[in-house]
Amino acid sequence: MxxxxxxxxxxxxxxxxxxxxxxxxxxxxxxxxxxxxxxxxxxxxxxxxxxxxxxxxxxxxxxxxxxxCGTSHHHHLVCRSCGDTVEVQAEAVESWAQTVGEASNFRDLHHTVELTGICASCSGR
Amino acid sequence: MxxxxxxxxxxxxxxxxxxxxxxxxxxxxxxxxxxxxxxxxxxxxxxxxxxxxxxxxxxxxxxxxxxxCGTSHHHHLVCRSCGDTVEVQAEAVESWAQTVGEASNFRDLHHTVELTGICASCSGR
DNA sequence: AACAATTATGAAAATGGTTTTCATTCCTGT
DNA sequence: ACAGGAATGAAAACCATTTTCATAATTGTT
CATH class of the missing domain: 1.10.10.10 (Winged helix-like DNA-binding domain superfamily/Winged helix DNA-binding domain)
Structure with missing residues (x-):
């Protein structure tokens, strides 16, 4: 190549x-x-x-x-109604994922986290 | 059906x-x-x-x-090579997801978390 | 029971991401 | 310049999955 x-x-x-x-x-x-x-x-x-x-x-x-690799990654909170997206901090999840994976003797860990909900402007008012 | x-x-x-x-x-x-x-x-x-x-x-x-699958809400750690799976307790993630959602004024929150890796028996030794 | 209306089924065709094939083009070293 | 090997991409092959559509099974109604 x-x-x-x-x-x-x-x-x-x-x-x-x-x-x-x-x-x-x-x-x-x-x-x-x-x-x-x-x-x-x-x-x-x-x-x-x-x-x-x-x-x-x-x-x-x-x-x-x-x-x-090396690109910092973050997660999204997506509105199921309008599709609007918010980036979220996920320090807690990063370390949790790492810990859990290592505890199970898994290597080369990846994780995907998908948060969905209904955003403020879609949820009524 | x-x-x-x-x-x-x-x-x-x-x-x-x-x-x-x-x-x-x-x-x-x-x-x-x-x-x-x-x-x-x-x-x-x-x-x-x-x-x-x-x-x-x-x-x-x-x-x-x-x-x-059973009825309880849980997450999986999946081996990308052989598909073997371990169920994972995720107390930390449950509360994290809830907190993050509320902080953004989202309601009716759902989340999916997928952990993947290479299990011990697939990663060589 | 008869019969129409609805639902379930599956063989074959279509879909869509990915990989192979293979002829052609591009490099690299001499 | 030139031979030999590597890189490229268009088209074909692959393969899991979905769609189509004609037929079979089920259900409800008289």
């Missing part, structure tokens, strides 16, 4: 907040002028996850999602 | 230790004399997960896996 290509993918990944699917990354690359094929994007991501340079998770719908 | 069918699927699920894919459940049903189509199995599982009567996770290869 060409370093130039790897760098482009990494940059695209870094420019996206949180996890992104291969196709989203591909779209981002197109937007920023790079013309990489989808195949190549998949190849890069695969190699990067193999090197632990990128985190990989599966979304519930089966689509894979990638995140540049 | 016919209750008879739902029962058959539930029974098959219960006869399997841990998580099973839709296709594994379908195979089990065939072995035990039931002749249900794969489509119907998928339909049942979908409805059961919608009711929170079965747990659903994604294996790393993208295949979905199902497990009959």
């Amino acid at each position: 060409a370093r130039k290509t790897l760098d482009a993918v990494q940059l695209a990944l870094a420019s996206i907040d949180g996890f992104a699917s291969a196709q989203e990354i591909h779209a981002r690359l197109r937007e920023t002028g790079h013309s990489l094929g989808l195949t190549t994007v998949y190849r890069c991501l695969r190699s990067m996850t193999g090197d632990h340079r990128v985190d990989f998770v599966r979304r519930d719908d089966g689509e894979g999602a990638y995140r540049f | 016919a209750r008879k069918t739902l029962d058959a699927v539930q029974l098959a699920l219960a006869s399997i230790d841990g998580f099973a894919s839709a296709q594994e459940i379908h195979a089990r049903l065939r072995e035990t004399g039931h002749s249900l189509g794969l489509t119907t199995v998928y339909r049942c599982l979908r409805s059961m997960t919608g009711d929170h009567r079965v747990d659903f996770v994604r294996r790393d290869d993208g295949e979905g896996a199902y497990r009959f």
Whole structure:
């Protein structure tokens, strides 16, 4: 794989907040002028996850999602009614997840936390 | 959906230790004399997960896996390699989720937490 | 019982993300 | 410049899952 290509993918990944699917990354690359094929994007991501340079998770719908390692991550509180989103601090969860995983002898821990609710402006008034 | 069918699927699920894919459940049903189509199995599982009567996770290869679940609210630590699962107590997360939601003026809070990692037996040694 | 209306079923086709194939293009070292 | 290997991407293959749609089973009504 060409370093130039790897760098482009990494940059695209870094420019996206949180996890992104291969196709989203591909779209981002197109937007920023790079013309990489989808195949190549998949190849890069695969190699990067193999090197632990990128985190990989599966979304519930089966689509894979990638995140540049080292990117600080946070969680979202999503309104089920209007879709509005709030970023939330999750220190407590980070350390909890780590502790629980280690206690079970699991390695390479990831976690996804999804908070939903009804926001103030949707909940009546 | 016919209750008879739902029962058959539930029974098959219960006869399997841990998580099973839709296709594994379908195979089990065939072995035990039931002749249900794969489509119907998928339909049942979908409805059961919608009711929170079965747990659903994604294996790393993208295949979905199902497990009959109890009524208590809990979280899972899932091995991304073999799909093995450990139930996790999450007192800390329950209260955290509640606190964060209230601080943002959201109501009717729900949360899902998914912990994944590589279990001891899959991570080499 | 007869019969219409509704629901359940499953084979085959469609979907959609991901991987393979393979012919072509791009590098790299000599 | 040139041979040999690596990188690329369009199209085809893959595979779990969903949809379609025609048929079968069930239910309700007279």
